[in-house]
Amino acid sequence: MSARPWSVPPCRATIVVAGVVASAAACTPIQRAPEATASGPRPGGWLDAVTAARVARNPPLPPVPPDPTNRWADDAAAAHLGHLLFFDVGLSATQTVNCATCHAPAYGFSDRRALAVGVGTGTRHSMTVLNAAHQRWFTWDGRADTLWSQATQPFESPAEMATPRATVLAHVLEDPELLEAWTRAFGGPPAVATRNEVDASFAQLGKAIAAYERRLVTGPSAYDRWWTRRAAGDPRADEELTDDQRRGLALFFGKANCFQCHHGPNFSDGEFHMLGLPEPDGGPPRDPGRYAVIDRVRTDPMNAAGPHSDDPRGPIAQVSASLARSPDRWGEFRTPSLRNVAETPPYMHAGQFASLEDVVRFYSTLDGAVALDHHRESVLVRLDLTARERRDLVAFLGALTGTAPPMPWGDAPERRRPAPDPDARNPGH
Ligand code: HEC
Ligand code: HEC
Numbered sequence: 001m002s003a004r005p006w007s008v009p010p011c012r013a014t015i016v017v018a019g020v021v022a023s024a025a026a027c028t029p030i031q032r033a034p035e036a037t038a039s040g041p042r043p044g045g046w047l048d049a050v051t052a053a054r055v056a057r058n059p060p061l062p063p064v065p066p067d068p069t070n071r072w073a074d075d076a077a078a079a080h081l082g083h084l085l086f087f088d089v090g091l092s093a094t095q096t097v098n099c100a101t102c103h104a105p106a107y108g109f110s111d112r113r114a115l116a117v118g119v120g121t122g123t124r125h126s127m128t129v130l131n132a133a134h135q136r137w138f139t140w141d142g143r144a145d146t147l148w149s150q151a152t153q154p155f156e157s158p159a160e161m162a163t164p165r166a167t168v169l170a171h172v173l174e175d176p177e178l179l180e181a182w183t184r185a186f187g188g189p190p191a192v193a194t195r196n197e198v199d200a201s202f203a204q205l206g207k208a209i210a211a212y213e214r215r216l217v218t219g220p221s222a223y224d225r226w227w228t229r230r231a232a233g234d235p236r237a238d239e240e241l242t243d244d245q246r247r248g249l250a251l252f253f254g255k256a257n258c259f260q261c262h263h264g265p266n267f268s269d270g271e272f273h274m275l276g277l278p279e280p281d282g283g284p285p286r287d288p289g290r291y292a293v294i295d296r297v298r299t300d301p302m303n304a305a306g307p308h309s310d311d312p313r314g315p316i317a318q319v320s321a322s323l324a325r326s327p328d329r330w331g332e333f334r335t336p337s338l339r340n341v342a343e344t345p346p347y348m349h350a351g352q353f354a355s356l357e358d359v360v361r362f363y364s365t366l367d368g369a370v371a372l373d374h375h376r377e378s379v380l381v382r383l384d385l386t387a388r389e390r391r392d393l394v395a396f397l398g399a400l401t402g403t404a405p406p407m408p409w410g411d412a413p414e415r416r417r418p419a420p421d422p423d424a425r426n427p428g429h
Pocket of ligand 1: 086097098099100101102103116117118119122124125126127128129132135137138139140141150151152154155159160161209213
């Protein structure tokens with residue numbers, strides 16, 4: 001098994017050693033590119049040596065890293081169960097919402113809305129689930145340290161599915177196809193006799209969904225084909241990209257500085273940054289982001305260090321157990337992946353921007369950006385890009401769209417019988 005693409009100890013963080021608490025232990029190590037990419041695209045022509053060295057850190061996606069906290073992570077029977085659960089509306093209070101309501105295959109596993117709408121309306125934009133298994137922290141503020149613990153959260157969230165865990169498990173016990181899939185994955189029906197059993201079964205349900213989500217990875221994009229051919233010395237590699245995309249690439253890894261945060265195979269450093277984005281109503285930032293969840297991640301019974309983890313003393317658990325809240329995490333959000341980003345407008349944690357043009361205009365002008373005190377990222381400087389340069393950057397982002405996840409995972413599962421008609425269960429109809 002290969003090592004995870006990140007390592008401990010974390011970068012700017014200081015870990016609790018021998019009871020001595022240090023501050024700001026909330027950050028994640030920068031993702032290391034896998035060794036195989038030491039070479040990467042060869043410089044020459046329009047690609048200078050400095051840019052080529054940076055591009056080498058953004059190789060095609062490797063296989064998803066192992067997740068030792070989930071012993072079913074790569075289990076096919078668990079992934080099949082997770083596939084059924086992801087698309088089952090019976091697990092929500094209204095019998096109308098499933099994970100795919102906000103993570104729809106047709107919309108790049110997002111939903112085209114600025115703010116998520118489930119049983120209620122949320123305060124954040126639905127992020128794509130595509131390639132999420134490559135991340136280190138999950139959701140915009142990173143309030144989950146594993147993919148399986150994230151998967152348990154939407155059920156009980158009032159704005160999302162609003163269903164207590166015991167009710168979710170009761171639905172599994174009542175649905176013959178779910179129960180059969182569960183039994184095949186876990187060797188018996190979900191245990192629900194005590195509160196501890198309910199929690200343990202709920203964690204298993206999260207692990208099955210995570211096993212499914214680990215299959216939601218995208219295939220090669222034009223950028224990846226270019227990267228691979230150019231790394232192999234193919235003299236015609238450049239034909240994979242248009243002229244606009246090549247100029248956009250040079251900007252992305254050059255004077256526009258995007259690679260500073262969007263680096264690694266998933267175009268994300270896995271870190272949290274404050275861009276000072278205005279709220280959707282134009283006012284100054286009100287969402288505390290990373291700052292508000294650090295204590296929650298550290299104490300969450302569903303975290304990597306908790307009783308339901310399969311690796312409670314491993315590296316992920318150690319980092320979570322040592323997180324410390326520090327005021328300079330206020331307003332920070334996780335760097336999103338840019339893979340398949342053209343498929344998932346609108347953009348940013350509250351859907352602030354309708355299009356990639358708007359995102360690039362923001363980075364160019366920093367219009368509306370709010371510098372709170374002194375700590376807005378010093379790396380973000382006004383780029384003052386020309387209209388042509390902005391178009392080129394957007395064109396480059398379009399070259400990051402890879403093929404959809406393989407079937408059957410990439411779409412709703414075939415159910416043995418039609419999913420229950422939501423209206424039929426609603427006495428009001
Ligand atoms: C009502 C819409 C809604 C529903 C239903 C929903 N999600 Fe989400 N999802 C979101 C939003 C919004 C976020 C970002 C949350 C945040 O940052 O606060 C998110 C984030 C995520 C992420 C994090 C991706 C990343 O890169 O970190 C994953 C994974 C995910 N959801 C999976 C699921 C699963 C599994 C289900 C069903 C059990 C589900 N979601 C149900 C809206 C929804
Ligand atoms: C300082 C780190 C940093 C730099 C530099 C940076 N980004 Fe980002 N990027 C982020 C973070 C963090 C977010 C999410 C911010 C939020 O929602 O509050 C983001 C969001 C985005 C999004 C929205 C993605 C989505 O799914 O909503 C796009 C597109 C994007 N960046 C492109 C770029 C481009 C192009 C550049 C260069 C011009 C760039 N970024 C430079 C950190 C950075």
